[in-house]
Amino acid sequence: MPPSLHFIKRNSLSILLVSLGSLLVVIFNYYTIKTTSGVRTYINAESTFAKAQKNSAIYLLAYLYDNEESTWELYKKNLDYAIGTREFRVKLLSGADEHQLKQALIKGHHRVEDLDNYVWFYKNFKGQAFYNDLTELVERGNPLLTALEKLGEKVRIRIKNNQLSKNSADAYATDILEINKELTVIQYLFSDELSQISRSVEKTLFIANGLFVLIIVFGGGLYFIFIINKLNKSEENLKKSYNDLQLANLELDKFVYSVSHDLRAPITSIMGLVDLMKHDLNPDELPEYLKMIEESLQRQDDYIKKVLSYSKNKRLESKIVPVNFNELLDEILNDLRFSKKAQQIEFVKELELNAFKADKVRLRIVLSNLIANAIEHSDETKEKPIVTITSKKQKEVIIITVKDNGIGIKQEHLEKVFSMFYSGNHSQTGVGLGLYIVKDTVENMKGEIGIDSTYQKGTTITLTIPYYNGNINS
Amino acid sequence: MVILIVEDNPIDQLITKKLLVNLTGITPVVVTNGKEALHWLQETHNNKQKLLILLDIKMPVMDGFEFLEELSELTLKANFKPAILMLSSSIDTRDKEKANANTLVLEFIEKPLQKEGFIEILKKHNLY
Numbered sequence: 071m072p073p074s075l076h077f078i079k080r081n082s083l084s085i086l087l088v089s090l091g092s093l094l095v096v097i098f099n100y101y102t103i104k105t106t107s108g109v110r111t112y113i114n115a116e117s118t119f120a121k122a123q124k125n126s127a128i129y130l131l132a133y134l135y136d137n138e139e140s141t142w143e144l145y146k147k148n149l150d151y152a153i154g155t156r157e158f159r160v161k162l163l164s165g166a167d168e169h170q171l172k173q174a175l176i177k178g179h180h181r182v183e184d185l186d187n188y189v190w191f192y193k194n195f196k197g198q199a200f201y202n203d204l205t206e207l208v209e210r211g212n213p214l215l216t217a218l219e220k221l222g223e224k225v226r227i228r229i230k231n232n233q234l235s236k237n238s239a240d241a242y243a244t245d246i247l248e249i250n251k252e253l254t255v256i257q258y259l260f261s262d263e264l265s266q267i268s269r270s271v272e273k274t275l276f277i278a279n280g281l282f283v284l285i286i287v288f289g290g291g292l293y294f295i296f297i298i299n300k301l302n303k304s305e306e307n308l309k310k311s312y313n314d315l316q317l318a319n320l321e322l323d324k325f326v327y328s329v330s331h332d333l334r335a336p337i338t339s340i341m342g343l344v345d346l347m348k349h350d351l352n353p354d355e356l357p358e359y360l361k362m363i364e365e366s367l368q369r370q371d372d373y374i375k376k377v378l379s380y381s382k383n384k385r386l387e388s389k390i391v392p393v394n395f396n397e398l399l400d401e402i403l404n405d406l407r408f409s410k411k412a413q414q415i416e417f418v419k420e421l422e423l424n425a426f427k428a429d430k431v432r433l434r435i436v437l438s439n440l441i442a443n444a445i446e447h448s449d450e451t452k453e454k455p456i457v458t459i460t461s462k463k464q465k466e467v468i469i470i471t472v473k474d475n476g477i478g479i480k481q482e483h484l485e486k487v488f489s490m491f492y493s494g495n496h497s498q499t500g501v502g503l504g505l506y507i508v509k510d511t512v513e514n515m516k517g518e519i520g521i522d523s524t525y526q527k528g529t530t531i532t533l534t535i536p537y538y539n540g541n542i543n544s
Numbered sequence: 545m546v547i548l549i550v551e552d553n554p555i556d557q558l559i560t561k562k563l564l565v566n567l568t569g570i571t572p573v574v575v576t577n578g579k580e581a582l583h584w585l586q587e588t589h590n591n592k593q594k595l596l597i598l599l600d601i602k603m604p605v606m607d608g609f610e611f612l613e614e615l616s617e618l619t620l621k622a623n624f625k626p627a628i629l630m631l632s633s634s635i636d637t638r639d640k641e642k643a644n645a646n647t648l649v650l651e652f653i654e655k656p657l658q659k660e661g662f663i664e665i666l667k668k669h670n671l672y
Contacts, residue, residue: 327636331602334655335553335633341656342559349659350566362555482579482605 084296087289095282101194102275108191109268111184112204115155116264118179120257122151123215127250130222134239134246137229145222152215154178159208162192200267204260211256218249332373336366379435380507383514388429390538395424395461402438412445415455422462427538429515436515437472439508440531444474447529452476467517468537475528484523545594545671547572550581550611551631552603556655560598560631563662567672577603578611585618595626596671601634601643608632612646619648627669629653 129145132138154177161174171189172182195201225242228234340363347359399419406412441457448455458473479487488509512519517535547564549572551557557574564572573588575581581597589595601608608630619625630643633655643652650669653662666672 327634330636331632331634334635335602338633338655339553339555339559342658343555345656345658346559346562350562362558366555486604 084289084292087292088286089289091282091285091289094285095279098275098278098282102271104187104190104194105271106268107187108195109264109271111187112191113261113264113268114184115178115180115188116257116260119152119155120253122148122155122179123211123218123253123257124250126152126222127218127246127253130218130225131243131246133229134225134234134242137234142226149219149222150177151179153219155180156208156212156215158188162188163205200263203263207256207260207263211253214249214253214256218246221245221249329377333370336370336373339366376504376507380510383432383435383507383511386431386514388514389431390427391430393426393428393430393433395421395426398430398434399437399459402434402441405438406442406445409445411448411450414450415445415448415457418456418458420458420460422460423468424461426463426468428468428535432511432515433535436508436511436533437470439504440472440533443504444472444476444529447476447478448474449476449526449528463537466537468535470533470535471530472533473528473530478525478527478529479521479523480525484521487521488519545570545596546589548581548584548589548595548597548626549574550576550578550597550603550608551600552576553600556600556631556657559657563657563659564598567659567663567666572598578606578608578614580605581611582606582614582618585615591622591624595624597626597628599628599630601630601632601639609642612648615648616646627671629665631655631657 126145126148129141129148133141133145154174156178158171158174158178158180161170166174168185171185175182175185175188192201221242225234228238343359343363343366347356396419403417437459441459444457448457452475456475458471460469460471460473462469487505489506509519512533512535515535517533519534520532521529522532523529545568547568547570549557549560549564551560551574557576561572561574564570573584575584581599599608599611606614612628615626626648628646628649630649630652632639632652634640635654640652640654643649651665653665663672
């Protein structure tokens with residue numbers, strides 16, 4: 071997984087929390103606003119309704135005694151408002167259409183624009199305890215309104231026919247006042263219920279908003295922590311890259327130093343020899359000097375080749391391919407067979423493992439170098455110089471050894487043989503780069519190399535490289 | 545005077561040895577690394593004799609600078625002070641600076657060692 075995706079995945083929880091918190095706040099606030107508007111609309115309506123009821127009772131009372139047509143009209147108008155409100159409630163409960171609801175609202179002297187609020191509040195809260203309480207209160211008031219209406223009709227007929235005596239007017243007045251008293255009680259209860267709803271909405275709003283803000287802050291905090299962690303990681307990586315770079319620079323510095331020295335050494339030797347020949351040449355010594363010059367040049371040539379192969383090996387792409395180890399060894403031995411030393415050596419192959427997969431190009435470089443070293447450091451004083459190559463599989467690795475009975479390496483040289491440009495012995499053609507290249511190449515193969523040697527007895531080099539299963543191409 | 549050549553490269557050994565024999569008439573002792581040089585100093589050399597060392601830098605087992613460190617301890621203990629000429633194919637200024645910083649080193653000589661230049665250096669230090 072690329073780091074950026076990993077980062078997104080790790081942050082998804084915090085981003086989710088922030089989004090969820092925000093969404094909850096938005097939804098909750100929407101409901102709160104709608105509920106508050108609904109409650110406000112109902113309170114307004116109730117206030118209008120209560121006024122209309124009261125006024126109709128008062129005007130009916132006045133009409134009883136002044137018998138004026140205008141007072142009657144006022145009574146009728148207020149009664150219509152109250153009846154309109156009642157009709158609206160009935161229609162809302164019975165699920166009437168928008169047009170009918172609007173008609174009822176207009177009749178009840180309410181604002182048509184508030185229709186949505188009524189409907190929304192009704193739809194969302196019907197069945198809730200407080201809504202049932204409200205409905206119950208309305209239903210308790212309905213018969214009272216009907217009673218008032220009927221009382222009005224009776225009073226109207228009596229007055230029209232001049233049949234209303236002072237006594238019966240007083241009796242009607244008592245009834246009207248009784249109805250009005252009961253209506254007032256219901257109105258107070260209704261108002262109390264509504265303001266209680268209002269308060270509980272406010273309380274819920276307060277708690278819920280606090281909770282949602284906490285979720286958002288928590289999510290944001292998590293996000294912040296992830297960012298800090300990520301920054302810390304980046305800083306660590308940067309430090310590591312910097313250290314790696316410094317190591318690489320150090321290595322490069324060492325490389326340039328050694329190359330410049332070792333490339334120059336054979337030249338300075340030859341220049342020294344030439345100067346010697348110029349001043350004090352003894353003709354008898356000429357062949358020896360020429361041989362020395364030739365050796366120096368040979369050494370430099372070898373060195374240049376090795377530096378090149380080192381540089382090439384560094385850039386070489388790793389390709390895991392099937393290897394026939396026996397054939398590979400034969401190819402290498404064929405290349406090396408021609409030196410005088412090689413012709414005296416017996417090569418023995420003990421291959422428990424012959425067919426495997428490996429980085430063949432690098433394996434060839436490593437084995438060529440190791441076998442060439444074994445030949446070069448063979449001991450001519452031994453009765454039979456032998457170089458033995460073995461291979462076997464152990465767990466998930468391949469173990470290859472190159473063993474010789476050559477001159478061996480002194481203990482004091484052993485620890486340095488793999489270091490860059492170290493050569494234990496200048497009299498040989500080796501210039502110290504060989505084993506460094508071998509080690510570097512083996513490490514490129516994700517393998518390891520070890521050396522075991524006894525001076526004058528011989529040397530064993532052990533290679534451990536990965537064993538590849540299945541079809542691996544890189 | 546005794547002369548010690550500490551040099552691993554056989555060609556350079558030969559060149560230095562020939563030049564010294566020709567110029568001073570002294571046949572130098574030749575060893576191939578710092579460790580052998582220390583061994584010779586402790587086992588064979590008579591501290592009362594004046595000693596000139598021609599010291600290469602890059603050698604196996606113990607290089608020229610490692611030898612100088614060991615030598616300074618040895619000179620303190622045994623109270624003798626050899627004259628040292630350092631020789632190297634190195635053209636790295638750090639090597640030259642390091643060599644010149646050592647009080648025992650008379651001169652850092654860049655190889656190749658050639659007769660005319662060598663005579664001048666020997667004269668400069670009253671060795672010729």
